[in-house]
Amino acid sequence: MAGKRLGIGVVGAGRWANWAHLPGWVRDGRCKLIAVCDREPDRAQAAAAQFGAQVAATDYRELLKRDDIDIIDVVTRDAEHFEINCAAVQAGKHVLSEKPVAHDYRDVRRVADLAAASGLKTKVGFTFRYSPAVRYLKGMIDRGDLGTPFIYNAYEQNSQWLDPMSPLRSGERTGEGPIRVASLEGYGAPVIDIGHWYMGSDLTSVVGTMRNFVPERMILDTGKMARANIDDGDIFIGEFASGAICSVQTSFVTVGNYPGIEVRVYGSAGAAIARLVEEFGICETLKTAKPDDVEFREVEIPSSYYPPGGSPRESWRTLYYANLTANFASEVLGEIEGNEGNFGDGLWVQQVINAVEISHHERRWVSLPLDLQEAVGQHGNAGHTGNAGHTGNAGRAGNAGHTGNAGHTGNAGHTGNAGRAEGAGQDERQG
Numbered sequence: 001m002a003g004k005r006l007g008i009g010v011v012g013a014g015r016w017a018n019w020a021h022l023p024g025w026v027r028d029g030r031c032k033l034i035a036v037c038d039r040e041p042d043r044a045q046a047a048a049a050q051f052g053a054q055v056a057a058t059d060y061r062e063l064l065k066r067d068d069i070d071i072i073d074v075v076t077r078d079a080e081h082f083e084i085n086c087a088a089v090q091a092g093k094h095v096l097s098e099k100p101v102a103h104d105y106r107d108v109r110r111v112a113d114l115a116a117a118s119g120l121k122t123k124v125g126f127t128f129r130y131s132p133a134v135r136y137l138k139g140m141i142d143r144g145d146l147g148t149p150f151i152y153n154a155y156e157q158n159s160q161w162l163d164p165m166s167p168l169r170s171g172e173r174t175g176e177g178p179i180r181v182a183s184l185e186g187y188g189a190p191v192i193d194i195g196h197w198y199m200g201s202d203l204t205s206v207v208g209t210m211r212n213f214v215p216e217r218m219i220l221d222t223g224k225m226a227r228a229n230i231d232d233g234d235i236f237i238g239e240f241a242s243g244a245i246c247s248v249q250t251s252f253v254t255v256g257n258y259p260g261i262e263v264r265v266y267g268s269a270g271a272a273i274a275r276l277v278e279e280f281g282i283c284e285t286l287k288t289a290k291p292d293d294v295e296f297r298e299v300e301i302p303s304s305y306y307p308p309g310g311s312p313r314e315s316w317r318t319l320y321y322a323n324l325t326a327n328f329a330s331e332v333l334g335e336i337e338g339n340e341g342n343f344g345d346g347l348w349v350q351q352v353i354n355a356v357e358i359s360h361h362e363r364r365w366v367s368l369p370l371d372l373q374e375a376v377g378q379h380g381n382a383g384h385t386g387n388a389g390h391t392g393n394a395g396r397a398g399n400a401g402h403t404g405n406a407g408h409t410g411n412a413g414h415t416g417n418a419g420r421a422e423g424a425g426q427d428e429r430q431g
């Protein structure tokens with residue numbers, strides 16, 4: 001594909017598409033934004049006009065039929081991702097999907113396997129993997145600068161919904177009943193992904209708990225306060241196959257600014273802290289220490305880790321996403337090898353989320369990978385149906401690693417999560 005300009009079709013023209021995805025694609029001269037689709041015609045037309053797409057559509061299937069579109073970028077709300085991801089892969093498109101690829105890890109496996117069998121590249125919107133600080137630290141870990149990684153600590157937390165009057169967008173999240181996953185999925189996914197990537201090992205066991213701290217909230221659909229028994233704070237600990245351990249804490253009702261990520265790695269030869277919190281006009285810092293140091297020292301991140309024109313003074317939304325879309329374009333064009341942060345990685349992350357969910361409800365450690373008997377849906381999510389052909393390997397790091405139903409075609413048979421709280425995006429309140 002060398003020398004070709006990639007055609008891009010974006011599905012969903014809401015806030016996150018306008019803030020992060022569309023600016024990323026148009027910043028990259030190797031990509032041509034062809035079409036923007038949104039159910040709401042005004043949104044599709046406004047984004048197409050602003051970002052220079054020739055087509056504004058209301059039905060994503062129009063985009064799938066076009067030969068001039070190579071990559072479909074899915075930025076709709078969580079509940080719509082799975083259907084569009086499956087249809088795009090079946091149409092032979094490379095796919096960038098906002099997280100989650102699907103709510104149930106078995107659905108993620110189906111679409112990941114289908115993409116792998118079709119030789120298509122996929123990418124999950126794991127925004128923070130593409131932060132210059134996080135990527136630079138990954139290089140340090142891989143070079144052995146920190147020695148053997150012992151402990152990974154991660155946080156994603158900010159005060160996005162601390163105020164009960166900040167509206168939740170979906171009435172589906174209201175009501176009593178078992179607590180529904182929200183922060184663990186919306187906020188946990190990116191830091192679970194980074195832990196997997198940094199530690200170079202799979203989690204074998206997790207135990208965790210979820211809480212609802214703000215019981216009543218304003219619901220956008222109705223404009224009324226309602227009970228919303230969702231997880232707005234959670235903590236889990238885990239054991240990696242390598243012998244390393246981790247702790248992960250997420251919440252959208254904790255004081256602090258966006259995006260609110262902090263990841264720490266402690267190894268036999270050193271330690272590092274990447275802090276992605278917009279403070280004092282800077283969106284990230286990286287600090288490291290050697291065994292004899294008493295304090296962590298700030299590390300300068302080389303300019304090659306930034307997109308053209310980028311700096312730590314840029315908004316994290318456009319900065320990280322420009323790196324993400326450029327990385328995906330390089331992979332699809334064959335300019336770099338591999339396919340990092342793909343649906344296989346999404347599958348691994350979703351299994352961890354589902355396992356913590358089970359751990360909370362059943363008050364016990366849960367082993368990974370999840371086996372077929374682990375009914376993720378029995379705690380408030382409606383009717384599981386399919387058998388995902390689970391083989392015990394989460395298929396991480398590259399499409400080649402998938403072990404499940406590589407031959408899946410047709411509609412992948414959603415396992416069903418009708419009762420789920422839609423995962424929160426990182427950034428739904430600030431404009």
Ligand SMILES: NC(=O)c1ccc[n+]([C@@H]2O[C@H](COP(=O)([O-])OP(=O)(O)OC[C@H]3O[C@@H](n4cnc5c(N)ncnc54)[C@H](O)[C@@H]3O)[C@@H](O)[C@H]2O)c1
Nearest residue numbers: 012014015016038039075076077078098125127425426427
């Ligand atoms: N990775 C991150 O850091 C991050 C940050 C924020 C949001 N997100 C994710 O991005 C996604 C979008 O969030 P948002 O805040 O932009 O939501 P939004 O509601 O502002 O935008 C979603 C848009 O999708 C459109 N849409 C829904 N179904 C559609 C369909 N079938 N076809 C075409 N258009 C459709 C809606 O009309 C809407 O305009 C969510 O999944 C969210 O979790 C990720």
